[in-house]
Amino acid sequence: MSIRGAGRNFVVRYALEQIVRFVALMFAVSFVVFALVSASPIDPVQMNVGQAAYMTMSEAKRAQLAQYWGVGTPLLERYANWLASVLQGDWGTSLRFNAPVMEVLGNRAANSLALLGIAWVASGVLGLLLGVVAGVNRDRWPDRLVKGYCFVLAATPTFWLGLVALMVFSVWLGWFPLGFSVPLGKSAADVTLLDTASHIVLPAIVLSFVGVANIALHTREKLVDILESDYVKFARARGLSTWQIVRRHGMRNLLLPAMTLQFASISEIFGGSVLVEQVFSYPGLGQAAITAGLGGDAPLLAGIAVVSAMLVFGGNLTANILYGVVDPRIRRGQMRERAGRPRIAREARDSARVEEALVPMPAMVGTGAGQVPSAGALPSVRRSVAQTSSAVRESLQLGTLLHAPRRRGANRVATFAKFVVAAILLVFVVIAGMALSDMATTTDFSLKSLAPCLAHPFGTDWMGRDMLARTLSGLSTSVVLGLVAACVSSVIAVILGAAAALCGPKVDAVISWLIDLMMGVPHIVLLVLISYALGKGFWGVAVGVAITHWPNLARVVRAEILQCKQSDFVMAARRMGKSSAYIAIHHMVPFVLPQFVVGLVLMFPHAILHEASITFLGFGLPPEMPAIGVILSESMGYLTTGMWWLAVFPGIALVAAVMLFDAAGESLRKLIDPHTSQE
Amino acid sequence: MANVKDEHLLAHEAHKHGDASMHHHHSHAMSSHHAHGHHLLQVEDLCVSFSMYDPDETHFFRARKKDVSVISDLSISVHAGEIMAIVGASGSGKSLLADSVLGLYEPNAIVSGTIWFDGVRQDAASLAQLRGREIAFVPQSVANLDPLMKVGRQVRGVARDAADAERRAERQRALFEHYGLAPEVEDMYPFELSGGMARRVLLASALVESPRLIVADEPTPGLDLDLAVRALDDLRAFADAGGGVLLITHDIELALRVADRIAVFKDGTVIEETAVESFDDPSQLRHPFSRELWRALPGNGFSVSEEAIG
Numbered sequence: 001m002s003i004r005g006a007g008r009n010f011v012v013r014y015a016l017e018q019i020v021r022f023v024a025l026m027f028a029v030s031f032v033v034f035a036l037v038s039a040s041p042i043d044p045v046q047m048n049v050g051q052a053a054y055m056t057m058s059e060a061k062r063a064q065l066a067q068y069w070g071v072g073t074p075l076l077e078r079y080a081n082w083l084a085s086v087l088q089g090d091w092g093t094s095l096r097f098n099a100p101v102m103e104v105l106g107n108r109a110a111n112s113l114a115l116l117g118i119a120w121v122a123s124g125v126l127g128l129l130l131g132v133v134a135g136v137n138r139d140r141w142p143d144r145l146v147k148g149y150c151f152v153l154a155a156t157p158t159f160w161l162g163l164v165a166l167m168v169f170s171v172w173l174g175w176f177p178l179g180f181s182v183p184l185g186k187s188a189a190d191v192t193l194l195d196t197a198s199h200i201v202l203p204a205i206v207l208s209f210v211g212v213a214n215i216a217l218h219t220r221e222k223l224v225d226i227l228e229s230d231y232v233k234f235a236r237a238r239g240l241s242t243w244q245i246v247r248r249h250g251m252r253n254l255l256l257p258a259m260t261l262q263f264a265s266i267s268e269i270f271g272g273s274v275l276v277e278q279v280f281s282y283p284g285l286g287q288a289a290i291t292a293g294l295g296g297d298a299p300l301l302a303g304i305a306v307v308s309a310m311l312v313f314g315g316n317l318t319a320n321i322l323y324g325v326v327d328p329r330i331r332r333g334q335m336r337e338r339a340g341r342p343r344i345a346r347e348a349r350d351s352a353r354v355e356e357a358l359v360p361m362p363a364m365v366g367t368g369a370g371q372v373p374s375a376g377a378l379p380s381v382r383r384s385v386a387q388t389s390s391a392v393r394e395s396l397q398l399g400t401l402l403h404a405p406r407r408r409g410a411n412r413v414a415t416f417a418k419f420v421v422a423a424i425l426l427v428f429v430v431i432a433g434m435a436l437s438d439m440a441t442t443t444d445f446s447l448k449s450l451a452p453c454l455a456h457p458f459g460t461d462w463m464g465r466d467m468l469a470r471t472l473s474g475l476s477t478s479v480v481l482g483l484v485a486a487c488v489s490s491v492i493a494v495i496l497g498a499a500a501a502l503c504g505p506k507v508d509a510v511i512s513w514l515i516d517l518m519m520g521v522p523h524i525v526l527l528v529l530i531s532y533a534l535g536k537g538f539w540g541v542a543v544g545v546a547i548t549h550w551p552n553l554a555r556v557v558r559a560e561i562l563q564c565k566q567s568d569f570v571m572a573a574r575r576m577g578k579s580s581a582y583i584a585i586h587h588m589v590p591f592v593l594p595q596f597v598v599g600l601v602l603m604f605p606h607a608i609l610h611e612a613s614i615t616f617l618g619f620g621l622p623p624e625m626p627a628i629g630v631i632l633s634e635s636m637g638y639l640t641t642g643m644w645w646l647a648v649f650p651g652i653a654l655v656a657a658v659m660l661f662d663a664a665g666e667s668l669r670k671l672i673d674p675h676t677s678q679e
Numbered sequence: 680m681a682n683v684k685d686e687h688l689l690a691h692e693a694h695k696h697g698d699a700s701m702h703h704h705h706s707h708a709m710s711s712h713h714a715h716g717h718h719l720l721q722v723e724d725l726c727v728s729f730s731m732y733d734p735d736e737t738h739f740f741r742a743r744k745k746d747v748s749v750i751s752d753l754s755i756s757v758h759a760g761e762i763m764a765i766v767g768a769s770g771s772g773k774s775l776l777a778d779s780v781l782g783l784y785e786p787n788a789i790v791s792g793t794i795w796f797d798g799v800r801q802d803a804a805s806l807a808q809l810r811g812r813e814i815a816f817v818p819q820s821v822a823n824l825d826p827l828m829k830v831g832r833q834v835r836g837v838a839r840d841a842a843d844a845e846r847r848a849e850r851q852r853a854l855f856e857h858y859g860l861a862p863e864v865e866d867m868y869p870f871e872l873s874g875g876m877a878r879r880v881l882l883a884s885a886l887v888e889s890p891r892l893i894v895a896d897e898p899t900p901g902l903d904l905d906l907a908v909r910a911l912d913d914l915r916a917f918a919d920a921g922g923g924v925l926l927i928t929h930d931i932e933l934a935l936r937v938a939d940r941i942a943v944f945k946d947g948t949v950i951e952e953t954a955v956e957s958f959d960d961p962s963q964l965r966h967p968f969s970r971e972l973w974r975a976l977p978g979n980g981f982s983v984s985e986e987a988i989g
Contacts, residue, residue, distance in 0.1 A: 229822075231824055233783070233818075234884075237818070238811035238816070238836060248828075252827045329868065
C-alpha cells in the first residue's frame, strides 16, 4: 500500500469515526435533557402560570396547559415526537418564549457568539503571554505576580466578578451601561455599533479574565518543563540566550498544547458565559438556558444543550485535528504507521493523550507558592539574596567562585505548616458557621441596612440580619456540601477510572464515551438540568455537583493506571510471578495515590464554586438557607442602592475559602510529589 | 600523527612533549601540544556542590538543607590536538564537569574553581560567551534536539543577520555532505533520524560555529566497542586538525582506543591524568586505583591484586 493512499484512507476513516461520535453524542445529549426534564418533580404548569392563577384556573384549562407543557406524556413518546420533528427540520416551539426554538436560538446565539468569541480570543492571547512571562521568570517576582493573579482568579466565582464589575464600572463610575445588549427603549433600527460595543465590553472583559487563569498556568507549567528539557539544555550549551530559546524552541513547543487547551476550554467559557449573561441581563444562549431551565421548557433546553454540545465538540475536534496537522510526529508518523513503522507515531500520540489527560485542573498552581525562610536552615542557605549577590561579586573578583546558589521555593516544614493552617482555618469556618446559623436568620428591622461598623463588620441587610453571621453560615453550608459532593465524585472517579484501565477495551470504550458525554456539555448546563430533575434544593445541588465533577479525575486515574500498567517495573513484577493483587497493592496504589489525593483536594474548590454558581442562578439551595449563592443573588437587587457590602464581603469570603482549599491542595501536592519534595 | 608545529612554541614545549614524562601534574601524548604556550583548556580546583535536603536523613521533616559536594578539587587540562577522555563510573558526576566548563549551572549549585581557556582566565559570564562559539558541546542523544523543529534549521542555529544565515546554511550543507548525511535529512524531524544519523547531526550542530574545543558527553550510548570507536572517528579527525576534545565516558576500553590522554575520575575528582600509553605498563600509573583499573581490563587478568588492596 502506498504511503499516500494509506494517508487518505486514514483521513476517511477518521472523518467517519468523528461523524458517528458526533451523531451519537447529539442523540445522547438531547435524550438526557428530555429524561431529566421528565424526571423532575416540579410541575411546569404551576411553575409558569404562578400559584394564584393556577388555583383559579378551570380544570379544562389546566389539562390543556398540562398537555402544552408535556406533563403526563411518557418520556419516550415525548422524545420520539421531538426527534421526529427535529429530523424534519422543526426544532419545536419554545414554551417560555412562545416562539420557534430555532428563532430563539438564532437571535441568542448571535449575541452569545460575539461575547464568547471576544472573550475566547482575548483570554487565549493574554493567558499565553502571562504564562510565558511567568515561566521564563520562574520563581522570581513576575512569576509570583502572575501566579498570584491566577490563583486569586481561579478561586473567584465568575458571577461575583461580574457583580463587582457592574457595581464599580456601571453604577459608580458610569462608564458602561447597566446590562442588556442594547439600550432599553431604543428601536432595533436606531441601535448603533457603538451601542452594541459599549454593552458587550464589560461582560466580555469579565469573561476573558476568568479564562486567563487556566491558560496562563498551563502555559507556565509547560514552559518550565520545556526549559528543563534536554533540547533546551543543548540549546543553552550552544550559546543561546533564554529569550532566544523561548522564541526558537519555547513558542514552537508551547503553541500546540496551548491552542489545544484553549479549544478544549470552550465548555468552560460557555459555562462562564451563562453566569455572566445572567448577571448582565445579556440576552444570550446562557440566559435563555436559565429561563428555560427554571420553567421546564424542554424543547428550548434540548436545543440549547445540543448547540452547546456542538460548540464543545467542534472545539475538541479542532484541537485533535490541529495536533494531527501541526505536530510532525503525528502528521508524518501516521503515514509511517500505515507503512509499517507503527511505534513512534503511536507513542507520540499516546503521550499527547496522556499529557492531555494529565492536564491539572485549572485551580492547580505550580510549585513554590510562598517563600518563608526556614528556621533551622544552614547558614549558607539562610543567606539573603542581597548577601548572596555581594558574595558572588566578591568571589568573581577573586576569581574562585563561579556560581552561587539561588534559593527558591519554600521548605518542607513551611509547606506543611501552610497545609495545617489552611485546614484549621477551614474547620474553623465550618464550626463558626454552624454555631452562628441561628444568628444568621435573626431579623431585626431596627438594624436594617447598616453599613459595616464594629458591631456588624460586614454590615446588615434590608431585614437587619447580620451579614457576617450570614456569610459564615453560608460558607459553612458551601464547604460541607462541597466536601460531600467532591468525596462522592472522587469515589465515582476511582471506580470508573480504574475499571476503564483494567477491565478490558469494551469497558474502557463505554466509560470513555460516558466521560466524553459528561464533558461534552458545559458543566453549568448539566448542573442546571440535574438540579431541575431533582427538584432543586440541597439534594439537587449535592447530587448535581457529585455527578458532574468526576470525569476529569477519572481520566487522570485511568491515564495513571494505564501508564503504570505498561511501565517496566510492573512488567518486571509480572515476569517475576507476582500476583495481580500484589502488583495492585504494591505498585499501582502508590503510583496513583498522590495524583488521586491531590485531585480530590483540588476538586473541593471546584465543587464549592459550582455550588455557589448554581445556587446563584436559582437552581440550588432554597432562598431560606443562608448560602453564599443566595446572598449574592439577593444582593443583585440592591446593586443600585449603594449597599455594596451585601455583595462585596460575602464574595471575598467565598474567594478566601476557595483559596484556602487551593493552598491546602497545593502544599499537599508539593509534599507528596517526589519531583518537588526535594526543592 | 599530525603534530602541527606552531611557530610560537615555547622552549619547554619543544623538548618535553611527545614523551610520556610528567609536566603540570600530567604526562603528555604524542599529539598534545601547547599552542601559544598554554593549555587550550585548564581547570583547577573545581568544586561543585548542591544545596539540598540531606538525602541521608530518613525523617522527612527533620531533614536539613546541606551542601552536598559532587566534585571537589578537580584539575584537568586539555591540549590542542588531543582527545582527553575523562573516565569514571556512571552517575559519578562527570557530566557536571561539562556543565562547569560550559558555564551552565543549576540554580541550587555552588561552583568554585578557576578555568582558563586559551590562556585567559574565565568567569561565569565569559564562559557563557564562549559556549557554542569557541567551546561546543556534543550531547548524548536525539532527545537533545527540539522534536518540533526540522533538523537542518536546528543544526544551523541562530543567525545574526542574512549573511550569517547564508554562511551557516552553507556550512551545514558542507558538514552534512562531509558526514554522509543526505540532503533530505535537512527536512526531517528528529524522530525520523536513526541513531547513527542523530549522532552525526549532533556533531554537525557543534561544528557549525567552528569551535576550538569540543566537550562530548557519552556520545556513543549503547554502541559496542568497535562501532563506538568508529563513531568517534569524526572527533579524532577534529583533534587531528588541531582542535581539542574533552570526551566524557564510563567506558575505559573505548577511552583507551580513541583518546590520547586519560583522566581517571573517582569520588568527585581526577585522581590521575596520564597519557594512554601509560596503560601499556602498570608501573607508569601512579594511583593504586588506576592500576586496579588496568588489572581489570580484559587481557590483564581481570584480577584485583594485593597491591591494590594494600
